[in-house]
Amino acid sequence: MTGLPKPGDEFGGYKIEKLLGQGGCAAVFQAEQTRTNRKVAIKIVLPHIIEAVAGVAPRFLREIDVVKRIEHPNVIRLFDFGQTDSGLLWMAMELVSGKDLQEVLRAEGRFEPERALHVMTQALSGLAVAHDTQIVHRDLKPSNLMLTDQGVNRDIVKVLDFGIGKAIGADEDKTVQEVTEAFGDALGSPHYMAPELLKREAVGTASDVYSMGLILFEMLTGRPAVEADTIFEVYAKQVYNDIAMPKWLAHSALGPILNKATAKTTADRYGSAKEFLAALQKVDAGSITYVENDEVLTPEPKMPARKSRAGVPTAEKLAPAPVPAKKSPAPRRKKTRKKKAQSQQTALLLLLLAASFILLAIYFLTNT
Template sequence: MKSTLIELPPDSQGLDEDSIDFIRANSVEELAQKTAIDSQAVLNRVLLPGKRFGAYHILGFVAAGGMGEIYAAQRLKDDGSRSQPVALKVITAEFANDWRIIERFKREARISKAIRSKHVVRVYEFGESPDGHAFLSMELLTGEELFDSLHRNKTIPADELARLALQVLKGLHQIHQSGFVHRDIKPENIFLARTPEGDEIVKILDFGIAKRADQKSDPLLSVVGQIYGTPQYLAPEQAVNPDVDHRADLYSLGVVLYECITGSLPFDGDSSYALILAHQSQDPPQLPSSVDPEFAAIITRALAKDPDDRFQSALEMGQTIKRWLDTDHWSRPRHATEADHIPPVIDTSMDDLLSTSPRSPNTDDNLQPTLIGSPMSARQAPASEHAPTAVMAPAHREPDLTDSADLIVAPPPEDSTELRSPQNEAPLSAADAQKAQIITGIALGLIILAIGYALLTF
């Protein structure tokens, strides 16, 4: 058997088969009953538990596809010990001469060798058996694809989705930093793995069409008219030129987030061409008002048609989601704290990053005093579902009344019957004011009489 060993799988530390997801069947008939596989061609080539495939000992069956099967297996070492269980992809002999499959396996291996991230599935070995079966040995995961989770639950709450997205972005950050672009981010390639301790960890799968960011000549692109990627998640520029950069992966992730938060894809079409055209020319439907405006703005920015308008790196997108997740927002209920009595501080430096629209000027309906310099630990709920939410300001910002866009100017007092002396003394009482008016009237009358008498005698 000729193969390329990327790295040896970890040593077995005691096999607990009950903690591994695979089908245990000791006969073809039993396997057919447990899997409902009705293809005799598949059943004829299935490896049953206990069989050997090169250096691998078969534990059980995991899945079957049109080109081959996946098994749970252990790699046998020279000293007779076994590795931890791995996932063994075995391609049927009829596809042994398909160079595209071999190329995809090589890409999986190259990327796994270059990347060390717990959020990227590990590949251990690839090669070909003496009878022409290409194979790939990789990390065996317990859990489910995000696709299956969505099919069952329809949507994912924003907080849970944000934490999931952070793990995906950590993996993408390592992929991009290593000089690769995945080009096929979608729910089927995001795996929600369960650790033995019961924790969930996200793994990015399937690097079969990934490319080096600096690679201009891609062997897979020699097939004229072939689109590499999944049309429902394809960045607008990827259909025009597959030589995309890492921002195409961020667009695809934006589509995934949109689907997870709404339960439906942003674009639909009767054909791949219609879907691609929609990604290139249509704006995605507005997210529901139930989605926090800042989280909606993150998704909308990831879905920008122009790569320059998107997040420029997985790190930037991850930092923005982390900032949103670490602060309270209006769609997430919480208990009141002392900070609730502190008016919000507006940090306009984050407007372009998180807000869906710039701050509006004061009106009669939204005049509210703003205190500058009071650190906020949480966002306040807006007055209405359309009002922008406040963003936490730097903790050590000094008071400065001149930079407040919401500085309140007191309106002039309404009309008053009160009279004040020229020296701004205390206002006169009503009785005193009446006496003053009578005296003034008498004085004016006497003056008029004196003037009239003077005219008559002149």
């Protein structure tokens, strides 16, 4: 298989003009449709991805048929797709001028509540159409939300990168789900991924809700909800730690909504973008006041309960037990049991880190 196209190359009725950007799974080019002179963005799957995943071509083409269902002003429009003579997989999409949300936040800092809600409600409106057809984005993050200006209208949102959306409807071809799993390994962004994605559990529309909750928090505060020095700490915080909110936000109308959107279990979350949107539409942005350097309320990490097996104590049994006051050895026993509980928690974290190493190893092996 040949490499990526160069400016001037033509295929499928499009002429490549320039490279716009490249990620872990695909490259995006600006191109022109030769028949209509329309400018488009062409996304091309990187050759090493195609070579690494057996039978990826027919699966990719089926996946695009899924994405074609999504028609909404706040979702990038798909025009065409195909495969070149050399085997490259491509899709032509609406070309949007503007900046992604990540760039805007870096340049301007936090948003006022009214602006944050304006952006989020648009994104959720587009996402709701996908969720209605049981399509899950899986990789929502600030860089996948484009902000454009149209005339006097500012901050018009376009949701990008539905190409890795996972079809979960019962009527979907299993191969569509298989290819999205393969792409998900290359594209997932741990800082915005739901706990069930990191734990390789069942993924659904509530997984997107979690990511959107983290993005809303970042717009309101100007900082990511999940901050850590290493990828392993990111994984641990996503799985065990509720987000630490500044007091002004936690006590506002948005506090309970954000807590529900970012709950660690899907059963405790809004089930879809439509439910999350409905909750936000009831909020009066004018009633929310930002407080500089406000106290941050940090919740305690939630360690999982252990299943009882023969010879294995449950979480309750690991907790320090009450000790009779009259027995002198009591303080020492309490301290010993506390250390044992801490050791169990440390062991659990080490297991999580080991799993993270394995996932990273798989990623590097499939991308070399």
